[in-house]
Amino acid sequence: MTIRLAIIGAGIMGADHARIFANDIPGTSLSVICDASEARAREIAKVTGAADIATDPHASIKRQDVDAVLIASPDATHADLTLACIAAGKPVLCEKPLAPTTGECQRIIEAEVAAGRQLVQVGYMRRFDPAYTEMKAALDGGTLGRAIMMHNFHRNVEVPPWFTGAMAITNSAPHEFDAARFVLGADIRSISASQPRRTDDLVAPVVMILRTTDDQLVTIEVNNNAAYGYDVRGELVGERASVTLGAPVWSRTHANFGATETYAADWRPRFADAYRLQNHAFVRFVETGQPSAVAANAWDGMLSTLIADKGCEALASGATVSIETPDAPELYKTA
């Protein structure tokens, strides 16, 4: 049985997903690439062998030859399109964020609860990254003792001058929020945020401290103009030991009085395995109807948006902001 997919949005992320499905995920076919730009849709359809192109996402979702949907359109459209997938009874892998506001996320959750089954997987792909997998396994295996802190560093090469600290929290930090919740198995109870000063027009890093419901501390640095390369680091500190994230380093060059390992310009080499494994898990979800135990669901997606909201409030006010995590509907509770 081949899973027939609609790719909604053919920007960087959508094109990447289309390529991943076409090149690396047996058992899938691309029925349609849908993008506001027909030219863009056509280009991606060509390189991925997709059967058709479209510009209307709602129509694409409803197509008979579409079993499941990948949403990588602009963030503001995520809720609307995800709701359309739920309405159509079609499993959907929605790129992060699930939606930019908790209100929209809440509507998705209500729709899913009403549908009586999970249909939504959210693209927090780090849960499938081998480094986080090993980190979580070290914790679950008892090596560390109880986890007490997690340190997270998220560095991009650069973002445009119009990028703001709030955007660092809503666009980049949710990966860290989700990773912390996933690894620690706890919710976030409070957040504070501050920024140093840069001397140019670019957004300065944002440093956050979060406290979990198990009274663990999570530090997060989001540095969107780190300049030197794409670099994600992390450490989980337990009462007895600690584990740090690695990254695939395939070679080391010894030249000009230095031994150098390279950084990539963006996230793709670092998280190639994670995206591949995530999309595999989505296909199994579609095949079995059973949501992945690892993947982020709509509830996880809502919480990352909620934490980001509170993080923006914390950054604006300079104060530590409390986060009240609502009770999860039964649908999202694991046995």
Add this chain to the structure above:
Amino acid sequence: MTIRLAIIGAGIMGADHARIFANDIPGTSLSVICDASEARAREIAKVTGAADIATDPHASIKRQDVDAVLIASPDATHADLTLACIAAGKPVLCEKPLAPTTGECQRIIEAEVAAGRQLVQVGYMRRFDPAYTEMKAALDGGTLGRAIMMHNFHRNVEVPPWFTGAMAITNSAPHEFDAARFVLGADIRSISASQPRRTDDLVAPVVMILRTTDDQLVTIEVNNNAAYGYDVRGELVGERASVTLGAPVWSRTHANFGATETYAADWRPRFADAYRLQNHAFVRFVETGQPSAVAANAWDGMLSTLIADKGCEALASGATVSIETPDAPELYKTA
């Protein structure tokens, strides 16, 4: 168009290949798993969703529903089965070695030359490993200047007591022979081999020095009873700089007064990407009829067997043995 495959041999390597095709290589289907043990074939067919099983490799190769063949049966059968694939006009990815004797390799080459086109790809998967790829790119990009030496270390956890130094040269070292030829773009002109003494019944490491036709030196240590883990290291030394192979290290544990990165027990985690990329390349070869520019062909396979032969001679005699590389048929010459 789906490539329909026969997997010949369902031992460790054959089962791995079947899983790789089933899980990671879109555009392929497994028509038949063939193994001397019907039970074994059945088991692997079940986990990979293969359509059929068989115990007769020749019949399997000839099947109408088979477009291409993966050979992972015992080494002694490689030549016979590869010749059968050539006779059937079906592309074949043959696990290393192409054949245990140069005579057999020569017959394969003659058959391919007679067929007028390449049909054979040999499973020297390291050519697709990202570490070797970066090493070769550093050389080709000019960072190193001219290459003058290559150091190679191949370490397995253990082999049984009946394993010999000659087997280290014929079973393990061919990966190093092929990697050296691939990275350096040169042929091997001589080889010497020696062993230290172990105090137990296990085979001691074999240390080899090879000289290329460009007067480069290649050192190889094959340590099949390294005990501590599966570990492949390498360095390419140029006149101006050097590049060392890395390996994916996904996490580091800080515990008990040590910071530890783990070794796997066998080659699979280390070369998972290489196998996947190699098998992708094979599928493109089948689709296009155009052999991969990266993959080892029958000529490469023959040369690794030839070098291994001479290495065994060198180990037995204690002397440096010359290697006369014959002229490659036109079929194997790249423009």
Add this chain to the structure above:
Amino acid sequence: MTIRLAIIGAGIMGADHARIFANDIPGTSLSVICDASEARAREIAKVTGAADIATDPHASIKRQDVDAVLIASPDATHADLTLACIAAGKPVLCEKPLAPTTGECQRIIEAEVAAGRQLVQVGYMRRFDPAYTEMKAALDGGTLGRAIMMHNFHRNVEVPPWFTGAMAITNSAPHEFDAARFVLGADIRSISASQPRRTDDLVAPVVMILRTTDDQLVTIEVNNNAAYGYDVRGELVGERASVTLGAPVWSRTHANFGATETYAADWRPRFADAYRLQNHAFVRFVETGQPSAVAANAWDGMLSTLIADKGCEALASGATVSIETPDAPELYKTA
């Protein structure tokens, strides 16, 4: 000219200093080892070849055969003894902290100002550590662009159950406060502090965020029960690049499916070079009357105590506490 020293306090630090002077610093002799325990003083005098022992620190400081003084007695005695050194006109290297209260530090500063010359060097030895030296050189050399953040991690194996979070701030963190001021060349303007929860009786880590007068952010984790080893890490993040502290790793063991680098049980192997270089600098100071441009002076010592005070206040209140750095007397201003 030999510098004749009095060592006040023969506990772990005092004994270490006595050994460093005796074994590694030519041009010095130990006139007296002074400790409340005569037996302890005698033991250390024996292993270091000190000429005499004593139990009265004031008398020791005043001796004719003492040119300079090393204070490593209990923290509560530092101010009193440092003042005695100033009164005697004898240069003093005082172990950190200069004094536990800013009031005492202030009296020392007043005495030094009254004396019209610097006599006090404070034992913040990290300023001489090659790792911090390279970090600061990277900043001063322009590699990083302007510094915007500094991350600091201070981990001990364990402390007794009676150790508190406030003690983590007053005993361990001053090293980080001083290193941040030294590397960044800025003062601290505010501090906040929080702790996760441990499940045993041991003190949990303290996480602090400091803001400098140049609007840089400094994060500090002090984890006194890290269990796995003595581990100091740090990173200086600039607008264009970043530099992380290394540590001397002399070997790597490949055994039991792991590659392991060891951690020491305490600070001595990590900072052996720093102590040696610091004490060398003190001797030059004594010889020339010219205070080291690198070493911490009384003003630096006072500021670390002040920051620690405010850190304790921040930890107790949960709020961010402002720090008003007073104007430095002329004596401490560098041209």
Add this chain to the structure above:
Amino acid sequence: MTIRLAIIGAGIMGADHARIFANDIPGTSLSVICDASEARAREIAKVTGAADIATDPHASIKRQDVDAVLIASPDATHADLTLACIAAGKPVLCEKPLAPTTGECQRIIEAEVAAGRQLVQVGYMRRFDPAYTEMKAALDGGTLGRAIMMHNFHRNVEVPPWFTGAMAITNSAPHEFDAARFVLGADIRSISASQPRRTDDLVAPVVMILRTTDDQLVTIEVNNNAAYGYDVRGELVGERASVTLGAPVWSRTHANFGATETYAADWRPRFADAYRLQNHAFVRFVETGQPSAVAANAWDGMLSTLIADKGCEALASGATVSIETPDAPELYKTA
């Protein structure tokens, strides 16, 4: 009691030794710096505070105010001057090699045996390097099981065009010969040597394979024109585990899409600790009359020269050359 030293030779090595004694080794004074160039001697005397200068090494050795001697004059003078020290009954630390010919070494040994006590320490300082110390400790502690191989890589930035492969063996490789004998506790039984081809006028690397009297294999690469930095690597491979040499890396810079650790231009930063510890050991030797159990003695010095001789023979002939290690005189046998 202060040890009064004569430094014979004020070139790079002699000047370094003078500085080490002056700055880092309490209990020593420099009575005289002796060099063929009076100006050079004067310059080094000035920076190290030496009492006197001289141009006559024999007279310097005989001075009443000289208790012990450091020889760092040209290699060809080592034997003559070392014999003069023995004749004068004065302990001597002779830079490597002990002498360029085994005949000269033999005369030194005969003189020492006639004197009835060891007076000579040879400057194979790696025996005091913390990395080799940890390597040897891992072996002696049983972690590795029995040692079966040792790999050694010695890389300099560059040497002049007149430097030859034989000089690589006689000037650089003796450090590796001595380190192998020291770590393995075995003698060398045979050696072979070969070189790749460079395309410029510079000497190509020399690759050697040595076999010990315990049937261990030792590989050595001496690459005197490695270009990229001063780099010494090594690995000791046991039947159960392996240990690799580290090097002090004090910082890592993350810039321009790379994480870089620096190489120094020469051996001094890498082996600063080793030289310091070696010279400390020499002073203890002078004080106690008891030769260091770690340091190389005249017998060790002779054997490195012997192995180098045979290495040159092997390089010239292309054959494996046997080495007959003579029986050590009683004076050099350890209980």
